[in-house]
Amino acid sequence: MKRTFLSLFAASILLSSCNSDKCGKTEANENPFFAEFNTPYQTAPFDKIKFEHYKPAFLEGMKQETDEVLAIANSKEEPTFENTIEAYEKTGRLLSKVSNIFYGVKGFNTNDSIAKLAKELSPLLTKHSADISLNENLFKRIKTVYAKKDDLKLSVEQNTLLEKMYQGFVRSGANFDADNKAKLREIDGKLAILTMKYGDNVLAETNAFELVIDKKADLAGLPESVIGAAAEKATAAGKDGKWMFGLDKPSMLPFLQYSDMRNLREKLYMGYVNRGNNNNEFDNKEIAKEIVNLRLERAKLFGFKNHAAYILDRNMAKTPEKALELLNKLWDKTLPNAKKEAVELQKMINKEGGKFKLASWDWWYYSDKVKKAKYALDENELRPYFEINNVRDGAFALANKLYGIKFIQRNDIAKFHEDCQTWEVQEADGTHIGIFYLDYHPRASKRGGAWMDSFRKQSGTGTDNEVSPVIMNICNLTKPVGDGPALLSPDEVTTVFHEFGHALHGFLSKCRYNTLSGTSVSRDFVELPSQVMENWCFEPEMLAIYAKHYKTGEVIPAKLVEKIQAAGKFNQGFVTLEYLAASLLDMKYHTLTEPLTEDVMTFEKNYFDKMGLISEIYPRYRSTYFNHIFAGGYSAGYYAYIWAGVLDSDAFQAFKETSLFDKATAKSFRDNVLSKGGTEDPMVLYKRFRGAEPSIEPLLNKRGLN
Incomplete structure (x- = not known):
């Protein structure tokens, strides 16, 4: 299908709260969505969009798309690729326009009004999407064109569009009888509401937890920068003179890594891993179970034995x-490596006279101690060299070295939040590529994690109607403290490069059809362009470009670079195992062939006991806060990160075999992967770049798992 409103997770912005007497009643000539945006490169006029503009734009967008679809479906002309496939591809522009902005807002600047409207819109959008996908006349025309595809002289991209459109309709129930169509509508309606509720609950639980410290002695072990950030967080919450830590990772992870107060580490970490599992109004146990069972029921409607097989x-x-x-x-x-790491951490506990067994909330604290002992590497030595703007500029510099593109800051483009930055992306000759929004720091109105999304995707290559992309990177990175800059951890540096890789996939797309452009690829291929960028982060040649002390401008010393390289495989047992545990949990839920009857926490525990997961490690995401699979688009797909890990490690070898910034290799990657979107089979694209299917060995070597 061209789109599905069950998986709209673009970022959203709330620019004004809803007045009950105005909400949904704005005049058309006052609503910026009802005209072309009169802004640089038709970027969204965030300074003019108001909350009351959204609902009328959604309603009008659905109406317009319905009219457009019916005109195609009821046409008396013989179905052709142009009057059916291309015509359908062009429908729904207004609805996409408002959806991309609104659901963008819900992701990075939500509030109660936005959440309420999203719930109100959910059944309307679900019904609208189903009305299209189950329109018999429309599908009949698409099916007619598909039946004669071998006789049509279609380009590779046109053939892919036809194939995916036809299969999309089939996979949306177009071939069902009336009873099964009704059943599918019912299931999809329930899923739309449940997945939204699940994500809202996780955000509510994350925001509700507070670890407030009022005794200075309880700050033992914490660096001054962490203490300062906690003081600012407390002040912002109306708790002057205290220190506050939350469950957003820039707040939580430094506390787990440095705090000497074991009881407080436990309180904070268990608050994190028990989100959605507190038997309160935000509990997700029953919601997760119902989602799993509805997905199974849905998959069986399509003749698949489970949801994973369908996906x-x-x-x-x-x-x-x-x-x-x-x-x-x-x-x-990985499991044996993680067990060895646990033994090593326990030895450190014993050496320090600790009379307790290593627990999950101890892992970051003692692994930091072991790293310092083995490699003389203290993360706090590194942070001054990873000032956030320098890291960003390093990512920009890498793109310039590889692809020749450049980034120009634009202060004439409206921002969706004061934290936001706006940039224009250009080719080396100054040709416009797109507009880039960056939003790096956490806030209560932003969901956790980091992501890339598009306000507008690229399309129209080879036509007179080329559309340039407008893309965002949204993160939750360490905030500045006082008058100082934001200084990032190595993990956060990796996040910046990762999400920037997704953005490049969107910017460097050269596709004709919006449906196929940019990141519109399979889940287990979409992480290749992002993860491959991580490989450059800590290479000495790359560090020399961007890792400069924020006070002195001194390039990171060679001795620190050597330590980074030496410690590169440290703690990979833990990092890989917690990820694999989450991936396997996802697959376990979605390979069920019979409805789940037991409590999800019991199901989770029994599974990991069977798998032999050690008690000192929790999965990266547990059943009640696994947004990727229960509120996002990664159900039966969280494995994609490690699948793409095989691809990205192998792809980076192509540069290691030539040179780190080899332009010929970069051009091949741009031409054969980044520019192609979903226009061809991903393995065909990869083999065209690399000359062969990927080998698993580079990944095993990188993680020290062989």
Whole structure:
């Protein structure tokens, strides 16, 4: 299908709160959505968009798309690629326009009014989407064109569009009888509401937790920068003179890493891992179970034995068995490493006279101690060299070295929040590519994590109607403290490069059709362009470009670079195992062939006991706060990060075999991967770049798992 409103997770902005007497009653000539945006590159006029503009734009957008679709479906002309496939591809522009902005707002600047409107819109959008996908006349025309595709002289991209459109309709129930169509509508309606509720609950639980410290002695072990950030967080919450820590990772992880107060580490970490599992109004246990069972019921309607089989049928992996083969192979190699790491941490506890067994909330604290002892590497030595603007400029410099593109800051483009930055992306010759919004720091109105999304995707290559992309990177990185700059951890540096890689996938797209452009690829391929960028972060040649002391401008010393390189494989047992545990949990839920009857926490515990997961490690995401699979688009797809890890490690080898910034290799990657979007089979694209299918060995070597 061209789109589905069950998976709209673009970022959103709330620019004014709703007046009950005005909400949904704005005049058309006052609503900026009802005209072309009269702004640089038709970027959204965030300074003019008001809350009351959204609902009328949604309603009008649905009406317009319905009229457009009916005109195609009821046409008396013989169905052709142009009057049916291309015509349908062009429908719904207003609805996409308002959806991308509104659901953008919900992601990074939500509030009660936005959340309430999203819930009100959910059944309307679900019905609207189903009305299109289940329109018999429309599908009949698409099916007619599909039946004669071998006789049509279509380009590769046109053929892919036809194939994906036809399969999208089939996978949306177009071939169902009336009873099954009604059943599908019912299931999809329930899923739309449940997945939204699940994500809202996680955000509410995250925001509700506070670890407030009022005794200075309880700050033992914490660096001054962490203490300062906690004081500012407390002041912002109306708790002057105290220190506050929350469950956003820039607040939580430094506390777990440095705090000497074991009881407080436990309180904070258990607050994190028990989100959605507190038997309150935000509890997600029953919601997760219902989502799992509805997805199974839905998959069986389509003739698949489980939800994973339905999802992976369109991914690189093709089958759950293929994905599980990789996950289990890596699990078997990783678990022994994680156990060795646990023994090493326990030795450090014993050496310091601790009379307790290592627990999950101890891992960051003692792994930091072991790292310092083994490599003389203190993360606080590194942070001054990772000032956030320098890291950003380093990512920009890498793109320039590889692809020749450049980034120009634009202060004439309206921002969606005061924290936001706006940039224009250009080719080396100054040709406009797109507009880039950056929003790096956490706030209560922003959901956790980091992501890339588009206000507008690229399309129209080779036509007179080229559309340039407008893309955002949204993160939750360490905030500045006082008058100082934001100084990032190595993990946060990696996040900046990762999300920037997604953005490049969107910017460097050269596709004709919006449906296929940019990141519109299978879940287990979409992480290749992002993860490959991580490989450059800590290479000495790259560090020399951007890792400069924020006070002196001194390039990071060679001795620190050597320590980074030496410690590169440290703690990879833990990092890989917690990820694999979450990936396997996702697959376990979605390979069920019978409805889940037991409590999800019992199901989770029994599964990990069977798998042998050690008690000192929790999965990266547990059943009640696993937004990727229960509120996002990664159900039966969280394995994609490690699948793409095989691809990105192998792809980076192409540069290691030539040179780190080899322009010929970069051009091949741009031409054969980044520019192609979803216009061809991803393995075909990868082999065209690399000359062969990827090898798993580079990944095993990088993580020290072989």
